[in-house]
Amino acid sequence: MTEFLQHLVNGVSLGTIYALIALGYTMVYGVLKLINFAHGDVYMVGAFMGYYLAGFWRLGGAASAGGGATPGSVVRAFLITAASMVVCGFLGYVIERFAYRPLRDRPRLTALITAIGVSFLLEFGFQLNFRGSNFPPGPTPRIFPTLFEGHDTGWLSALGVNLYTTDLLTLGVAILLMVLLQWIVYRTKFGTAMRAVSFDHQVAGLMGIPVNRIISWTFVLGSALAAAAGILFAVTRPRIDPLMGLMFGLKAFVAAVLGGIGSVPGAMVGGMVLGLSEEFVAGYLLSSYRDAIAFGILILVLVLRPSGLFGRTTVEKV
Amino acid sequence: MRFLRVVAAAALLLSLACSKKESAEILIGHVASLTGSEATFGQSTDNGIKLAFEEINKAGGVKGKKLVLKTLDDQGKPEEAQVAATRLIVNDKVTALIGEVASSRSLAMGPVAEKNKVPMISTASTNPKVTLDQQGNTLKYVFRVCFIDPFQGTVMAKFARENMKISKVAVLRDVGNAYSVGLADFFEDTFKKMGGEIVTDQSFKAGDQDFKAQLTKIRETNPEAIYVPAYYTDVGLISRQVRELGMKVPLMGGDGWDSEELYKISQGALNGSFFSNHYTTESPDERVKSFIEKYKAAYGSVPDALAALGYDAALVAADAMNRAKDLSGPAIADALAATKDFKAVTGNITLNEQHNAVKSAVVIAIDNNAGKYAATVSP
Numbered sequence: 001m002t003e004f005l006q007h008l009v010n011g012v013s014l015g016t017i018y019a020l021i022a023l024g025y026t027m028v029y030g031v032l033k034l035i036n037f038a039h040g041d042v043y044m045v046g047a048f049m050g051y052y053l054a055g056f057w058r059l060g061g062a063a064s065a066g067g068g069a070t071p072g073s074v075v076r077a078f079l080i081t082a083a084s085m086v087v088c089g090f091l092g093y094v095i096e097r098f099a100y101r102p103l104r105d106r107p108r109l110t111a112l113i114t115a116i117g118v119s120f121l122l123e124f125g126f127q128l129n130f131r132g133s134n135f136p137p138g139p140t141p142r143i144f145p146t147l148f149e150g151h152d153t154g155w156l157s158a159l160g161v162n163l164y165t166t167d168l169l170t171l172g173v174a175i176l177l178m179v180l181l182q183w184i185v186y187r188t189k190f191g192t193a194m195r196a197v198s199f200d201h202q203v204a205g206l207m208g209i210p211v212n213r214i215i216s217w218t219f220v221l222g223s224a225l226a227a228a229a230g231i232l233f234a235v236t237r238p239r240i241d242p243l244m245g246l247m248f249g250l251k252a253f254v255a256a257v258l259g260g261i262g263s264v265p266g267a268m269v270g271g272m273v274l275g276l277s278e279e280f281v282a283g284y285l286l287s288s289y290r291d292a293i294a295f296g297i298l299i300l301v302l303v304l305r306p307s308g309l310f311g312r313t314t315v316e317k318v
Numbered sequence: 319m320r321f322l323r324v325v326a327a328a329a330l331l332l333s334l335a336c337s338k339k340e341s342a343e344i345l346i347g348h349v350a351s352l353t354g355s356e357a358t359f360g361q362s363t364d365n366g367i368k369l370a371f372e373e374i375n376k377a378g379g380v381k382g383k384k385l386v387l388k389t390l391d392d393q394g395k396p397e398e399a400q401v402a403a404t405r406l407i408v409n410d411k412v413t414a415l416i417g418e419v420a421s422s423r424s425l426a427m428g429p430v431a432e433k434n435k436v437p438m439i440s441t442a443s444t445n446p447k448v449t450l451d452q453q454g455n456t457l458k459y460v461f462r463v464c465f466i467d468p469f470q471g472t473v474m475a476k477f478a479r480e481n482m483k484i485s486k487v488a489v490l491r492d493v494g495n496a497y498s499v500g501l502a503d504f505f506e507d508t509f510k511k512m513g514g515e516i517v518t519d520q521s522f523k524a525g526d527q528d529f530k531a532q533l534t535k536i537r538e539t540n541p542e543a544i545y546v547p548a549y550y551t552d553v554g555l556i557s558r559q560v561r562e563l564g565m566k567v568p569l570m571g572g573d574g575w576d577s578e579e580l581y582k583i584s585q586g587a588l589n590g591s592f593f594s595n596h597y598t599t600e601s602p603d604e605r606v607k608s609f610i611e612k613y614k615a616a617y618g619s620v621p622d623a624l625a626a627l628g629y630d631a632a633l634v635a636a637d638a639m640n641r642a643k644d645l646s647g648p649a650i651a652d653a654l655a656a657t658k659d660f661k662a663v664t665g666n667i668t669l670n671e672q673h674n675a676v677k678s679a680v681v682i683a684i685d686n687n688a689g690k691y692a693a694t695v696s697p
Contacts, residue, residue: 003538006563010530127393129353139393140357141551143583152564162564237527239555239583241355244527282531288493288521290531 002160007283008276013167013236015275016174020229021252022259022267023181024222030198030262031218033108037115038095039226040249041122042088044242046227047144047234048126048137049084054145055134077147081173081231085224092223093216101212119249126242141241144234170232177228178268184221185264194218198262247291251278254298260311269309343386344379344645346371346635347406349417349427354394355524355551358577359419359624363441364389365617366628367416370636373612380639385632388412392423399423403430403438412436413645416631419624420549421445421497428460435459435647437654439635441627442573442596444470445500449673459651461673463631463662464596465697467497467572471504473594473679473695474570478543479512481681481693482568482592486517488541490532490556492548493521501547501572517541524552529559536565543567549574554583561587568592576623581687588684596623597664598680598691609663623664630662 021043028036057076099118103111129138152162185191193214196204205211233248234240251274259270274294282290301308348367350360364387371385379385388410390402399418406412407430415431415438418424424443431438432451440448440462449460478484489506492498506516517539520532533556536544544560546553546569553575560569571593580588599610599620609629613621621629634657639645642653660667665677676697683692 003534006534006537007531010528010534014528139353141355143554152562162562164562233527237555238558239527239551241525243525247525279531283535286521287532287535288523290526291523 003283005159005161007279009161009163009167010283011276011279012272013171013275014279015272016171016178017229017233017248017271018252018255018275019268019271020174020177020225020232021248022256022271023178023264024226025253025256026259026261026264026267027185027194027218027222029256030264031194031201031215032100032104032111034100034111034115035253035261036095036100036219036222037112037249037253038099038118038122039222040245040247040252041119042091042095042223042245043226043230043248043252044126044240044245045091045122046084046088046223046230047240047244048142048230048242049087049227050080050231050234051137051142051144051240052135053080053083054147073147077235080147081228084231085227088227088230089220089224092219095223096216096219101215119245123242123246137242139242141239144238144240146238147235164236166236170236173228173232177225181221181225182264190214190217251291251294254294254301258297258301258308260308262312263308263310266308266310273309342383344383344639345386345388345410345412346632347403347410347412347415347417348387348389349392349399349402349406349415349423350389351394351399351418351420351423352389352391354392356394356420356549356577358550358579358622359442360391360394362577362622362624363417363419363628365613366441366621366625366630367632369613369616369625370629370632372616374632374636380636381645385636392418394420394423396423396426400426400430403427407431407434407436413647414439414635414639414650416441416628416635418443420495421448421500422495424448424460424462425496428457432457432459435651437461437635437638437647437651439463439631439654441631442624443497444573445496446672446674447496447500456672459647461654461669463634463667463675464573464627464664465677465679466672466674467501468504469697470572470594470679471501471506472508473681474545474572474592475505475508475512475514476695477592477594477681477693478509478545478570479514482543484542485514486540486542487514487545487570488517488536488539488543489519489545490529490536490548491519491521491546492524492552494523495548497572497574498547498549502545505545505547522552522556524549526552527555529556530563533559533563533565537563541567543570545570547572547574550577550580551583554580554588557584557587557591573623576682576689578619578622581684581689584687586687589687591684592681592692593684594679594695595682596677596679597626598682600691605661605663626663630664630667633662634660634667 024039099114126136127139128136193209197214201211255270255274256267259266278293281293350364352360375384392398392402419442421443424440437459442464444467446466489502491502569591573595575593576595638653642649657669667675678694678696680694681692682689
């Protein structure tokens, strides 16, 4: 029982990260019908921005020694996350404006290949190493500074399960962000415009919706979420390196497909399901199959139910 | 017309100068992971080699020629190591190759050196397959100055049974890494033969950041220690997650742990743990003490085992080149194979038939987030 619960806790913690990244994929696919493969790397950039900002504010071992999540350190952590989200939002805007918008009228394959190109640009750009400069970080992994100390909450220790304050906090922030996104997409004018563009961007344009602006803002939103996911992940699992977005991006993409690409609640559910199944398969079956399970799920989904759990099956009328 | 003559004269002078330099120097190539997950391995080794070359050159060089080092970074990837080795051998025409630390990368480089008849000395690769070909015969051109994993696995197994007096150990290995898989297997063999029990054998991949699933499973089996024969970046993270899951048992490992980064990453989570290594900085041996002095004076930090092995490999190479009848690949390889009782920092190096050094290992205990000498185990 203990083992099961601990796996559950771990899986949920992992699943929320996947969900946050999958949301970015799904929103961009919704408006542009484009799978933005560079999204996983925006996640990586977000984690590094947090690393640089924390270094700039001289956080880390010395400053947070004193233990506990003091109000000051929590505020600093939120500021760093917010700043990183802004930077990555801007990065998302730049990518859309210069890499994808010029190709909007071309076949979908062109934009897809460009997305892969942007992904490589970010990954290998960050692996460059200029002597004497801290940026780009180069291929050596960095350790994300401790923004605040975590300790066992002790809530579930009666059941033998370890639940860390940092895990709870990241879970809380992730859920908050997802709720916020739901509110934006379904209750604001911007969200309605976004959904309109995803249905049919030509007609939406005819209705007076500034399509280019909406698409840009969608990218900004998705990238900001990825940055938040990057920092949340780095807080609990502190090693960051320029290739960390590769695997994570792919798995989040699988999560988005699982939930139904283009559907916001689908991405959230898909992320949680993927995190939990990865954790349980690695825990109860062979741990070396941990990465394989994500791609196994992808194959199953595409074969059995390609539109995903929440996706709409579109019928093409001739 | 006059301008052309000046240019021609300058070109002639330049080429003369260049060719003169070439014959007065011996170019040695070094493939190292200067960046990447095992960055400190490559950097330390490079420092050790440079220190050795400085000393040798001050004493007159090898056969009157100065040793020049050219180091290429492989970023910690085996494919890059192979490319770097090829570049050094084919483009730069190095006389000998030093490298690499990681067994997976040495395995990628070995065939290149063998095919091109350039002697290669691995400083710290411990997987036995590095110096052997597919059929198990010793490669003529690949050597190493360290011990091998069948011995290293035994070291920790013996230490666990006899010193730590434990009988239940869980193993967590890196499946993508030849060193980790080999060492884990050898450890399990010996530990079981000595009456111990391997309660579970879990795996991860280098670069993973989340080990909670594997560690939760390990926690269920209630081991008295966890053996993690991996590299320091992963071990540091694993140790933190072990403590996060409430396990207080010690961890054990191999020479892949040896890095100052290990302590920075684990931040105290490894207190009470042990790992096997090639040498200890606390050794009373005169050679070790003077090496540490020289290294500290040159680089400002205490040398780890990788630096010491780099230093030793450079010295062994120079010694072999001095003994060889000329500086061709086969001659140097023959001289290397005859290396006997060479007095090095990490011990007396005699290369056996498989081109491996037979040396003792030390066990380092981690206390107060620093390494301390615990025991010596001889073959």
